[in-house]
Structure formats: C-alpha cells, structure tokens
Amino acid sequence: MKEIKVIKEKCTGCGACVQACPFGAIEVVEGKARISEDCRLCGACVSSCPYEAIVITGKEEAVDLSEYKGVLVFGEQREGRIEPVVYELIGKGRELADKLGEELSCVVLGYNMKAQAEELLSYGVDKVYLYDHPSLAVFRDDPYTDIIVDLVEKVKPNIFLIGATFIGRSLAPRIASRLKTGLTADCTGLEIDPESRLLLQTRPAFGGNIMATIVCRNRRPQMATVRYKVMKRAEKTSRRGGEVVVMDFNPKKVRDRVKVRKFVKEEVEVSLTEAEVIVSGGKGLGGPEGFKLIKELADLLGGAVGASRAAVDEGWIGYSHQVGLSGKTVRPKLYIACGISGSVQHLAGMGGSDVIVAINKDPSAPIFKVADIGIVGDLYEVLPRLISRIKKYRG
Ligand SMILES: Cc1cc2nc3c(=O)[nH]c(=O)nc-3n(C[C@H](O)[C@H](O)[C@H](O)COP(=O)(O)OP(=O)(O)OC[C@H]3O[C@@H](n4cnc5c(N)ncnc54)[C@H](O)[C@@H]3O)c2cc1C
Structure with missing residues (x-):
C-alpha cells in the first residue's frame, strides 16, 4: 500500500x-x-x-478487476439538454454491455434534469445516476470531478465512456488521473476482445498516419473519450425497465475553485457538426476571398461552411470551421471539398460523410480516392457554374 x-x-x-x-x-x-x-x-x-x-x-495496490462490472456513460448536459454525443455513447455502450453481459448506466449532473434522465431509459440505459442541484446546472471541473470519482469508486464500472467535447476533454483526464487508470482520447473504434474481454480502443496516432489499438490491462475503469458523429446514435427502444437513481449531493463536500461569471456564446449560423450539407474550402482557394464563393454555395444548399487546417492556419477562416483530426468530426449527407488535397488528417474528420464531392484541379489529388463524385477543374470556374445552375434550377 x-x-x-x-x-x-x-x-x-x-x-x-x-x-x-x-x-x-x-x-x-x-x-x-x-x-x-x-x-x-x-x-x-x-x-x-x-x-x-x-x-x-510502498507500491500501488493491485486492482481486483473482477469487482468492476458494467458500462458507464457520462450524460453530459448543457443548458439542461442532454448533448447529442451522449446518445451515440449510449448506442456503443449498449453494444459493449450486451457483449459482456453487463449493465449499461449513465451519470447525469445538472439541475431539473429528472425528465431528461428518465428519457435516457428509453434509449436502452438500465440505470441513470442523477445528481440534481442548482449548483450543478453549469459545468465546473472541481465539483463534477469529485462527484464522478466518488460514484465510480462506489459503482465500479468496467468501462467508462465520455464525449470528446470541450467539457469531456477537460473532465476525462482529471477523473482518470484521480482513479489512477488509463484514458484513450478521441477513439474512433471500440470493441470487446472476444478472448480477453478487454476493451479494444482504437484511435489515430502519429498525426493520423496509423490507427493504434490500445488496451488498459491492469487498471479500472477502462476509460475512453469519443468524438461526436463517430459512433452510431442509439435508437429509442420499446424495452421497458430501467431506473433513475437520485443521488444524495452535498455541495459543501465538493471542491469548487472556479467562479463562472458569464457565458459568451459564439455566433454560428449553422452548426458544423449538425449540418446535413457542408461546403469546405482548402488551401486551393488561394485566399480568404474564396470563402465568399464557398459560403454562397453553402447558403444555397442550407448548409455550413467547413475548412481544411491549411486554410485555417492561413487565417482565412476561424478555427471553429476546421474539419479533421485536430478540428471537428462531421458526418453530413453531402460534403463538398473545394481545393482540398485530402490528407489523412482531413479525411479523419469527414470520411464518414454519406456523399463526398471533390473539386480539385489536380487529378491525382488523394481526395478523389474517397470522393463519390470527382470534378477535375479550377474551383473558380466550377463553383460559379454550379451556383448558377442551382439558382436556375430553383427558378
Ligand atoms: C497532427 C496533425 C493534425 C492535423 N489536423 C488537421 C485537421 O484537423 N484538418 C485538416 O484539414 N488538416 C489537418 N492537418 C494538416 C494536413 O496534414 C494537411 O496539411 C491539410 O489538410 C492540407 O490542407 P489542404 O488540403 O487545404 O491544402 P493542400 O494540401 O495544400 O491542398 C490544396 C489542394 O488544392 C488544390 N488546388 C489548388 N488550386 C486549386 C484551384 N484553383 N481549384 C481547384 N483545386 C485547387 C491543389 O491541387 C491541392 O490538392 C493536420 C496535420 C497534422 C500533422
């Protein structure tokens, strides 16, 4: 000890x-x-x-792995609404729990969250641990970490999944270090190894050039964060049962070193991660002016504007538009890549799109390998023609 x-x-x-x-x-x-x-x-x-x-x-005490059972999902909420990534974690969590023959549970911290916690049961969750208190309405690292660490020590889940949101990315490493367990960030694949029954956690490594599969052999829980739009969303089920367990919470017993004074919301016309259509521009635009054309097409299609990191690094557009390994993961119905070469890091963020259209003047650009429709040509010739055809078609 x-x-x-x-x-x-x-x-x-x-x-x-x-x-x-x-x-x-x-x-x-x-x-x-x-x-x-x-x-x-x-x-x-x-x-x-x-x-x-x-x-x-002394030495770290060995963990009795047999004590740890079940899959726990962090039921992140913002402004009293469960975040969309949670439904995706529930979808994957249910699959993992079924393979292990164990329970799927969810932990929700917030205020006036009872109805939302009950709603989670209809997505196949067996148990929701609910901490409902005005002081928990807004996320802060200290109390959220203390509460969740305490819960994990009591409930002892085998696997713990957290969304790779701004909140999740702040919270997950704090929890993992307090529990002295491992954490795999930004997983793109989670499976149960049929022999060892360990969680196989796959994520891009070395700048996205290889996929690494990581296991946490000796510590528990096995913790992973997953980005939004990477896993399939859970469907509502007709399965009955499940319970919401309202947990005791005493604000005096948790630390709280941060005072939130004000929230400033970033104005985003169409959320990139929610958009069904994304028109993205890359270095091939040649300058910030090019994004006017990209926006015109995106507006016409009711979509959002995306960008490659090269375009963001040039300062032509803000980081909130970046798609890829170090930007956002998107999964729209239609992704139009204009002047983007198709690096592995960019593909890591948009490869799951339903239909990919690429416009590039270099016929050997790697983006054409993943494109459903490839247009070889100068985007400054192709885009105006495309825009005028859509306008004409719509009358
Ligand atoms: C750790 C790490 C993380 C990264 N994360 C990201 C990320 O999140 N997102 C991301 O995008 N990148 C990321 N990158 C960078 C990535 O490796 C590439 O550098 C980047 O994606 C290239 O952007 P691009 O395709 O716009 O530019 P380029 O690779 O320079 O490609 C420009 C393309 O435009 C074409 N073109 C030029 N002019 C025209 C024209 N007039 N009409 C049509 N086509 C034209 C060219 O043929 C070329 O194919 C990351 C890199 C690392 C190492």
Whole structure:
C-alpha cells in the first residue's frame, strides 16, 4: 500500500507543498508540514518540495478487476439538454454491455434534469445516476470531478465512456488521473476482445498516419473519450425497465475553485457538426476571398461552411470551421471539398460523410480516392457554374 510521509529533519516549513496541494490537504503546524487524510497521494507536494522532505513509499495496490462490472456513460448536459454525443455513447455502450453481459448506466449532473434522465431509459440505459442541484446546472471541473470519482469508486464500472467535447476533454483526464487508470482520447473504434474481454480502443496516432489499438490491462475503469458523429446514435427502444437513481449531493463536500461569471456564446449560423450539407474550402482557394464563393454555395444548399487546417492556419477562416483530426468530426449527407488535397488528417474528420464531392484541379489529388463524385477543374470556374445552375434550377 502507498503511504506519504514528511521527513521532519528535512522539512523547513516553507509552505511550498501547501501551495502545490490541489486538495488543501497540507498545513504547516509548528514549522513542519502536516498532511491530512484528505490527501489523495497525487504526488504534487513531492515534486514541489525544494528540500525533498516529502516521500511516497510502498507500491500501488493491485486492482481486483473482477469487482468492476458494467458500462458507464457520462450524460453530459448543457443548458439542461442532454448533448447529442451522449446518445451515440449510449448506442456503443449498449453494444459493449450486451457483449459482456453487463449493465449499461449513465451519470447525469445538472439541475431539473429528472425528465431528461428518465428519457435516457428509453434509449436502452438500465440505470441513470442523477445528481440534481442548482449548483450543478453549469459545468465546473472541481465539483463534477469529485462527484464522478466518488460514484465510480462506489459503482465500479468496467468501462467508462465520455464525449470528446470541450467539457469531456477537460473532465476525462482529471477523473482518470484521480482513479489512477488509463484514458484513450478521441477513439474512433471500440470493441470487446472476444478472448480477453478487454476493451479494444482504437484511435489515430502519429498525426493520423496509423490507427493504434490500445488496451488498459491492469487498471479500472477502462476509460475512453469519443468524438461526436463517430459512433452510431442509439435508437429509442420499446424495452421497458430501467431506473433513475437520485443521488444524495452535498455541495459543501465538493471542491469548487472556479467562479463562472458569464457565458459568451459564439455566433454560428449553422452548426458544423449538425449540418446535413457542408461546403469546405482548402488551401486551393488561394485566399480568404474564396470563402465568399464557398459560403454562397453553402447558403444555397442550407448548409455550413467547413475548412481544411491549411486554410485555417492561413487565417482565412476561424478555427471553429476546421474539419479533421485536430478540428471537428462531421458526418453530413453531402460534403463538398473545394481545393482540398485530402490528407489523412482531413479525411479523419469527414470520411464518414454519406456523399463526398471533390473539386480539385489536380487529378491525382488523394481526395478523389474517397470522393463519390470527382470534378477535375479550377474551383473558380466550377463553383460559379454550379451556383448558377442551382439558382436556375430553383427558378
Ligand atoms: C497532427 C496533425 C493534425 C492535423 N489536423 C488537421 C485537421 O484537423 N484538418 C485538416 O484539414 N488538416 C489537418 N492537418 C494538416 C494536413 O496534414 C494537411 O496539411 C491539410 O489538410 C492540407 O490542407 P489542404 O488540403 O487545404 O491544402 P493542400 O494540401 O495544400 O491542398 C490544396 C489542394 O488544392 C488544390 N488546388 C489548388 N488550386 C486549386 C484551384 N484553383 N481549384 C481547384 N483545386 C485547387 C491543389 O491541387 C491541392 O490538392 C493536420 C496535420 C497534422 C500533422
């Protein structure tokens, strides 16, 4: 078992450890550091001590893997509405739970979420753990982490899935490090290995050039984040049963170091991840002016404007439009790529589109390998003709 101790002869009572401790578990008493039982053995004080006066001894206790059962999904909400990615995690979570013969549960934190929590049951969730309190209406790292870590320690899920949203990306690593387990971010595939029954977590690696499959053998839960639009959305089922478990919550028992003063919403005309049609521009546009044509076509089709990273890096359009490995994953019915070469990193974000149309003047551009319809030509000739044909067709 791991233990932490202060070497009194070395400690000068300088207080560096007090500042470093994220849990407020250290105080200086009579000139020496004293560590309370709130310590989570994170080690921040050890590395902060200039006198090497704090040491952690012993070994990490082996985890009894047999105690961990079931698949847990983080039921992220914003402004009281369950995020769309949650339904996709439920779809995948149900499949994994069925393969393991285990339960699928969901944890929801928010305020006035009872009806939404009950609604989740109709998507095939066996149990929803609900923390409903005004102080949880808006996401903050500290209380959300404390609550979820506490739940995981009680419920002991085998697998824990979180959406790779801004919130999920902040929350998942905090939870994983507190639980001392692994985390695979931005998974594009999740399967159960039939022999070992471990979760096979696949994600692009080395800039998207290879797909790596990662397993978490010795720690639990097996944690993964998944981007929106990567997994198939769960359907409503006629399956009855399932329950919402309202959890006790005492705001005084959780940390909260951040005060949210104001939310500023980014104005986005059509959400890229929700759009059924996306017209994207790349470096081939040659300058920011090119996006006027892209927007004209997108507006005509009731769609959204996307971009390659090269176009974003040039400063021609904002990052919120970037599609790809380090941008957004999209899955529209129609994706029109204009002046985009088709790098693996771009394809990682739009390869799942139903129909891909590519306009590129280079016939050997890799985008044509994934395109359903390829137009070899100068986009400044093709796009105006396409726009005028659509206008004429619509009268
Ligand atoms: C870790 C990592 C993450 C990355 N993440 C992303 C990401 O999220 N999204 C992303 O897009 N990229 C990403 N990239 C960058 C990626 O590797 C490519 O550099 C980028 O996608 C290239 O953008 P592009 O196709 O617009 O530009 P280019 O590769 O320069 O292609 C421009 C294309 O336009 C064509 N063209 C030129 N003029 C015209 C014209 N007048 N008419 C028609 N066609 C024309 C050319 O033939 C060419 O095919 C990432 C890279 C790394 C290493």
